[in-house]
Amino acid sequence: MDEDDGKTYRWETEYEKTWEAIKEDDSGRIQSSVDEIMYKSIRKRILNQKNVRLGMMRHLVIVIDMSDAMTNIDMKPNRFICCTRMIEKFVTEFIDQNPISQLCFIVTRNKRAEKITDLNGNLKSQIEVLKTFASTGCHGEASVQNALELAYSVLRHMPSHTSKEVLFIMGSLTSCDPSDIHKTIDTLVKSNIRCSVIGLSAEVYVCKALASKTNGIYNIALDETHLKDLIFSHLNPLPSSVTESTLMKMGFPQYIHEPHDKPFMCACHLEDEPNFGISGYFCPQCNSKYCDLPVECKVCSLTLVSASHLARSYHHLFPVDPFAEKSLTSVDLCTGCLKELPAGKSVTFCTSCKNYFCIDCDVFIHEVSHVCPGCASIPSKYST
Incomplete structure (x- = not known):
């Protein structure tokens, strides 16, 4: 697609001899010309970010298609394995560059949608659950509407000063939905939830309408390298739609180790295997114990971060x-x-x-x- 000149599709633009831009240098190599072409596209993206206000705190839901279409081998070894490997790298970079943001995973297969992780910024837990669930395989058809409804239920209670985003990685050309999906899209628009889609096959009308109405981005991956570029383009937040400044309450707990106290269970492992200990990060508001930061307190809903997490997020405000x-x-x-x-x-x-x-x-x-x-x-x- 080419949106710079007002055209919607590449075949609507004029015929261009792009290979003529590649020239040999003094040593007979063309690498310098290739680097220059790639650099111009990167420079264009950097220049477009000038004087744009970016969201500092993000809540991102990554929806992964696990239908039969993800078993195609046009990407090696297949679409699903290729995607999960790149998503693991993306999550590592996302949490590093957005330390006070949170993300979770939703998968869709067998005409259903399932949330496999909760919203948090814990890199280890996100990667472990993703690897475990990836081994269960891809089956049946995808359901875009069920996945969006589940993502909406996760993001609708988030505060208005945060960025609410959905990244849908879809390999299927069809979707089995229980009702009118356009009503679901209208609900996402009213809740100010941005939905971006990365397709692995061909362009799908519903996905294009979803991204267009919610101010998201819709792209089709051409190969593995292009897929990686598209996924990693979501590392930086989209321009913030919040027009007014908002004060946000945060807690900065210190790591406390008191060997004479009795061990008690942390609040971050209530649903998993209980973790009893005498050390950890204690919420300054309700005194609940947590193993890692950043995290949102499950008792009083206070956002708990360290000073370094907040400092590393400043580059979104002052690029x-x-x-x-x-x-x-x-x-x-x-x-x-x-x-x-x-x-x-x-x-x-x-x-x-x-x-x-x-x-x-x-x-x-x-x-x-x-x-x-x-x-x-x-x-x-x-x-x-």
């Missing part, structure tokens, strides 16, 4: 400004990796510290570290 482009008149060095930048080559530079950066460092700064090393190395006027 690094996009770098400007410039053609070098003389040889210079990249401030990030100290790689030599030849004269006449187009590079980017930070408008604040005026330092030059190569293509790789530019992407790394805006999508991974979220800190300009040139600006961070400038001593503050308050430092001694």
